[in-house]
Amino acid sequence: MKKRSPTICPIVFSLDTFGDTWSLVILRDILLFNKSHFREFLVSKEKIASNILSARLETLIDNGLLTKEADMNNKSAAIYKPTNKTLELLPMILEMMKWGVRYNPDTDRKSGPIMHLLLTDPEGLRTSVVSKFKA
Amino acid sequence: MKKRSPTICPIVFSLDTFGDTWSLVILRDILLFNKSHFREFLVSKEKIASNILSARLETLIDNGLLTKEADMNNKSAAIYKPTNKTLELLPMILEMMKWGVRYNPDTDRKSGPIMHLLLTDPEGLRTSVVSKFKA
DNA sequence: ATATAGTGGTTTCAAATTGCAACCGCTTTT
DNA sequence: AAAAGCGGTTGCAATTTGAAACCACTATAT
Incomplete structure (x- = not known):
């Protein structure tokens, strides 16, 4: 995902944080459709590719919009959750x-x-x- | 600019309409900074390339977010204006x-x-x- | 214990998109 | 007549995307 340099514009900052083709689709699935697992995001109607999903989850975490934690019911499963920054x-x-x-x-x-x-x-x-x- | 197929999701519809890297920057310049001419969009801090600007203006018009009219003060100038859809x-x-x-x-x-x-x-x-x- | 399926990915590679730079035709100003 | 302003277009290299196959590990079923 491409990045611009630091900006003084709040719109550009927002676009650089979540303004790509997929980030808001992932956040929608989490916030509104109660998804939290990698495989769940893969099966949404929009058919995101797994490599892209992997990259987007990483940048969303880097940007402080998601956290990733282990699923205690399943050692091989990860749970993605929104932060306050995302709820806002x-x-x-x-x-x-x-x-x-x-x-x-x-x-x-x-x-x-x-x-x-x-x-x-x-x-x-x-x-x-x-x-x-x-x- | 890439497009997805028709969607029932209002978020995806919005993303497909103006959710690329540049559309909201152009709309910002028009709505908030009183710009209306091609050359004005070119000189914003974000440095959009003229071919990309040209393509984005075209899709914004196609999507009903902008109108293009002749500048009566200058035959070789065009004026881009927001529609109600954009104001909303x-x-x-x-x-x-x-x-x-x-x-x-x-x-x-x-x-x-x-x-x-x-x-x-x-x-x-x-x-x-x-x-x-x-x- | 052994095979099968589920989990979160990575790798590969072709195709599409982007971004830079130069250029262009027309109009307006000098 | 020359120069500058206008809205672009063209060519091309670099980056990004997307589809498909594959992978290592964990959990479940036999």
Whole structure:
């Protein structure tokens, strides 16, 4: 993943931190779809390649957005979790989703409680995601 | 710029629409720094190459985020303007900026009224940007 | 204990994208 | 008539991506 030099612009900083094709897809899977394992990220509809996934997880950890810890139930398994830095990204992610729903005619509006909450009570959705990981 | 297939996910839709390395930098220059000409985008600190700029402007127009019109003061000049679709992206952009300011120690917090407004009255900042283009 | 399947990856390599630099045609200014 | 401004395009090398195969280790089933 390409990097620009240190920037004074908050937008560019954000783009350099998570603004590639895959990082937000991974964070979505973690924050909204309760995924935490390498293999789970591989099977999402967007079909990320395992080498790319590996690289992105590494930069997300380097950027302080994810932690990696051992799964105590399975020595060969790793668990990826969001940090506070990532949870504080939720307002932006929810605004992005609102915009996406508004302009993407293919949006899956009905299925699942997430889309419904997004449109009726986004702040409630945010706090419920946060509390899921603060627990 | 790479594209994924039609998606039901609002996040992926957003990423496919403006989620590359340069689109939000261009939109920032237009929305916040009052730029509208090709040459103006070229001289921003991030140093976008002219061929890439050309390609991005084209996809932004194709995606309905920009319009291109002739500059009546100069036959060889073009003016790029944001659409409503872009103005509705401001909530997301402002949340992205808030997060960037919070986590980027290099952020230029003092200079210019934008950073001050972002932290004290983001909604006022949003409406002032909108009215700038609705006028 | 032995084989099978699950886990988190790495390696290889071709194809696509990016980025730099030079160049271009048209218009406006001097 | 010359020079500078405008919005680009072209050519090409370097980087990044993506698909597929492969791998070492762990856990499970027989």
